[in-house]
Amino acid sequence: MDSLLNTYRKLISAEKSDFKRYLHSDIDWNERMTGITGARGTGKTTLILQHIRNNFPDRNKAVYVSLDNLWLSKNSLLDFAERFSVYGGTHLFIDEVHKYPNWSLELKNVYDNYPDLKTVFTGSSILEIYKSDADLSRRAVKYELHGLSFREYLSLEKIIDLPVLPLNEILSNHIDIADDIRNKIKVIPLFKQYLKNGYYPIYKEGIRNYFTKITNIINTTLEKDLPSIEKIDYNGIYNVKKLLMVLANLVPYTPNIEKLSAEMQLNRASTLKYLHYLNKAALTNQLLVPNKGMSLLTKPEKVYLNNSNLIYALNVDDASANIGNVRETFFFNQLKVRHDVNLPKSGDFLIDKKYTFEVGGKGKSFEQIKDLKNSFVVADDIEMGIGNKIPLWLFGLIY
Structure with missing residues (x-):
């Protein structure tokens, strides 16, 4: 788990941009579970790292983890969420969920088992959250991130x-x-x-x-x-x-x-x-x-x-x-x-x-x-x- 936390801290330190995408103000970040889909290269990871950097002076309250991390090949997302919650974490930001087996079922369990833990997850535009193996339709609020508009450019x-x-x-x-x-x-x-x-x-x-x-x-x-x-x-x-x-x-x-x-x-x-x-x-x-x-x-x-x-x-x-x-x-x-x-x-x-x-x-x-x-x-x-x-x-x- 320490390797995931070290990666998270490095990424937050490296994220310096002040430019915010249009979706940042559209999202209700207070929801218990939020899903953000979008094409590769549109900036989903940057969006959530910026949100953490600007809204969590206590970095220990939030954590970012990409589900293609090797640590998760031998450990479950649910175990990680449990440890994070026990240590006082309140906001879990999960990237690339489509790369993780049984992602929807484990997210459902995180939602049901840890009511004080808010979760934001991102995935490919191909991801159909409401057709997943577990019923996330009444749990997750979904947003889609598109590429830059001319205004944003x-x-x-x-x-x-x-x-x-x-x-x-x-x-x-x-x-x-x-x-x-x-x-x-x-x-x-x-x-x-x-x-x-x-x-x-x-x-x-x-x-x-x-x-x-x-x-x-x-x-x-x-x-x-x-x-x-x-x-x-x-x-x-x-x-x-x-x-x-x-x-x-x-x-x-x-x-x-x-x-x-x-x-x-x-x-x-x-x-x-x-x-x-x-x-x-x-x-x-x-x-x-x-x-x-x-x-x-x-x-x-x-x-x-x-x-x-x-x-x-x-x-x-x-x-x-x-x-x-x-x-x-x-x-x-x-x-x-x-x-x-x-x-x-x-x-x-x-x-x-x-x-x-x-x-x-x-x-x-x-x-x-x-x-x-x-x-x-x-x-x-x-x-x-x-x-x-x-x-x-x-x-x-x-x-």
């Missing part, structure tokens, strides 16, 4: 600190908001930079190897995280990877499952299952019609890569990254954090079953949505909009 780069803007405020007051911001910064070049290499916080470690690190994230997610949660063998992992690369060259893709299955040499059920895995792994986003639930057998109406940085990382050069795809991917990626995003009958995106958006370049017209109520054009390469034409970059301030 500007703050992390120490360029400008902007408030979170609700969608209705952007729609009703976008001209004044954009005018105020453009008088302070050159927003378009910064936005283009973010689209290419600003979504995963690991870009701060160096841009030169950023795409290589994204590739490593993809491989680790599919080769290690996915098999730890789903029953999938080596051939299955290979096919999921292959499917991702096929989609990377097709997105935004309207799936023809029979044609895609033939190209992948898979049956229909396997193709749908692998599409589902990619979506759960936060590597793709699936666009559905309203009121259509997500499941293993659901055929998406349209498939995108999860974020614009993935587009650049999975293409050999910038010329291969279609700008129309980049724009739509960004809009989908940012809006889904706070809103329901669906495929409309006309236009590109339907938000909260109320607002229709058509996304394009600065010359984009209203032709396709001119007769629709609550419809808007979202235009790239403009600092300010007019009427119902709104700059694309503004939607990066939603979280």
Whole structure:
């Protein structure tokens, strides 16, 4: 146990960043059990280490432990929780739960046996807390951490600190908001930079190897995280990877499952299952019609890569990254954090079953949505909009 505590103290001492992710203020840290899921590289570990550093002057009251630590190969999480509680600990922060056998059952036992112990755990975006072996649905409050928004990117780069803007405020007051911001910064070049290499916080470690690190994230997610949660063998992992690369060259893709299955040499059920895995792994986003639930057998109406940085990382050069795809991917990626995003009958995106958006370049017209109520054009390469034409970059301030 001493080795776990020493590792915890070293990590807390090394965590110096004052930049806080949007989710930090959303979380109710007073809950008895909290689950935080999210894609690799989005900053889950940093989030909880920061919280400990800033809220526990007595470091002995809290402890951080990653469940891939070798100590836990011979000792149980439940034993660790018991020892920690006996010595006066009150807050247990557990990282990488998906790497630990029977994680849900042991967390349930921690919750039931130690009512004075508050527990926060993190896991892969693939993790389905409410479908775990033990019933955590009435015990754990779940949150999902997404990658950096454009607003967060500007703050992390120490360029400008902007408030979170609700969608209705952007729609009703976008001209004044954009005018105020453009008088302070050159927003378009910064936005283009973010689209290419600003979504995963690991870009701060160096841009030169950023795409290589994204590739490593993809491989680790599919080769290690996915098999730890789903029953999938080596051939299955290979096919999921292959499917991702096929989609990377097709997105935004309207799936023809029979044609895609033939190209992948898979049956229909396997193709749908692998599409589902990619979506759960936060590597793709699936666009559905309203009121259509997500499941293993659901055929998406349209498939995108999860974020614009993935587009650049999975293409050999910038010329291969279609700008129309980049724009739509960004809009989908940012809006889904706070809103329901669906495929409309006309236009590109339907938000909260109320607002229709058509996304394009600065010359984009209203032709396709001119007769629709609550419809808007979202235009790239403009600092300010007019009427119902709104700059694309503004939607990066939603979280």
